[in-house]
Structures are given as structure tokens and as C-alpha cells.
Amino acid sequence: MAKHVVSTEAPNTSIIENPIVLGKFIRAKRTSLELRLEDCAALCGIGINTLSRIENGNKNCTLGALFKVLNGLGMKLTFTDINCNSDNSDNSHPPKNHEPWV
Numbered sequence: 001m002a003k004h005v006v007s008t009e010a011p012n013t014s015i016i017e018n019p020i021v022l023g024k025f026i027r028a029k030r031t032s033l034e035l036r037l038e039d040c041a042a043l044c045g046i047g048i049n050t051l052s053r054i055e056n057g058n059k060n061c062t063l064g065a066l067f068k069v070l071n072g073l074g075m076k077l078t079f080t081d082i083n084c085n086s087d088n089s090d091n092s093h094p095p096k097n098h099e100p101w102v
Contacts, residue, residue: 005034020057022066027055029073044072 010028041051
């Protein structure tokens with residue numbers, strides 16, 4: 001019988017200051033989708049150990065693996081630069097009041 005996935009809480013912050021916080025957001029998303037570690041790793045095209053290291057905030061994981069996980073889970077990183085114009089016509093920058101991801 002397969003293990004039941006227990007949903008974890010996302011961090012109570014909209015600022016990602018380190019790999020640990022990012023990993024907690026990723027784990028919260030995975031568990032909210034009721035995906036086991038093994039199934040999520042297969043979906044994202046990475047190894048189970050790599051996904052586990054990302055979720056645990058290991059700072060030595062590659063950006064490629066991180067973005068495979070983010071894309072596989074449908075997550076997006078957004079960036080709001082204090083120098084962005086909110087009237088930028090090419091929409092290459094989000095407006096200043098843009099909501100953080102997750």
C-alpha cells in the first residue's frame with residue numbers, strides 16, 4: 001500500500017533569502033499536490049536524492065535541477081526590481097505591486 005503524502009505548510013514569508021526557504025516552498029507545493037518524492041522526481045526528470053537535497057535547502061544543487069523542479073511543479077520565480085518602471089510598455093518587468101510567487 002502506498003504511503004499517504006502529508007501536506008506541509010509553506011513558510012510564512014514572501015521573501016526567499018536562502019535555499020532552505022526555497023526548499024520549504026517546493027516541499028509545500030509538492031505535498032499540496034499529494035506527490036510522493038519518488039513521483040515528483042520522475043515528473044521533473046531528476047533523481048530522488050537531488051529533489052530531497054533541494055527540499056532540504058542544500059546550497060550545492062544545480063540551477064538546472066532547481067528549475068526542472070520549479071517547472072515540473074508549475075512554480076514560477078518572479079523578480080521585482082526597485083528600478084523597474086511600472087509603465088514599461090514591453091512588459092518585460094512586472095509592475096512594482098506585483099505579487100510574489102507561490
